[in-house]
Amino acid sequence: MTDFLPEELQRELSAAQRRAEVRKSRLRVEAGGVHYRVLRLRKSGFSVDIEDAPNLRGLVDLYDGSRHLSQCLIVAAEAEGDLMHYEFKRNTASGDGAPLDYERDEDAPIALLPR
Numbered sequence: 001m002t003d004f005l006p007e008e009l010q011r012e013l014s015a016a017q018r019r020a021e022v023r024k025s026r027l028r029v030e031a032g033g034v035h036y037r038v039l040r041l042r043k044s045g046f047s048v049d050i051e052d053a054p055n056l057r058g059l060v061d062l063y064d065g066s067r068h069l070s071q072c073l074i075v076a077a078e079a080e081g082d083l084m085h086y087e088f089k090r091n092t093a094s095g096d097g098a099p100l101d102y103e104r105d106e107d108a109p110i111a112l113l114p115r
Contacts, residue, residue: 014082018039018049018082025037025038025039026064026065027041027046027062027063027064028062028063029046029048029056029060029061029062029063029072030060030061030063031056031058031059031060031061035063036048036049036052036053036056037049037052038062039083040083041062044087044088045074045077045085045086045087045088046062046085046086047083047084047085047086048083048084048086049082049083049084050079050081050082050083050084051082053084055076056074056076056086057074057075057076058073058074059071059072059073060072060074068094069093069094070091070092070093070094071092071094072088072090072091072092073088073089073090073091074086074087074088074089075087075089
């Protein structure tokens, strides 16, 4: 058996894999009011399609669907094939509520129940 595939078939297979990644990915990054779909998310950064994303730099917001995940300071790292990789300089997770000015006790009551 041979491991050789014609070049045209290899291009079609990689294009089909990219289309499948784009469809199943809910992650997106917003920079300057424009959204770009994130194809891969790593601990140190993320990757987007090189055709869609310009040379992003600076402060961006990372979303999972409509849920805000984090605010990131990024820099373009490298282009690899059809993907552009960006590295985090800072990645600050966004919280659901306002930050507290004091430490909350673990055994503090959540609410008072009437008698």
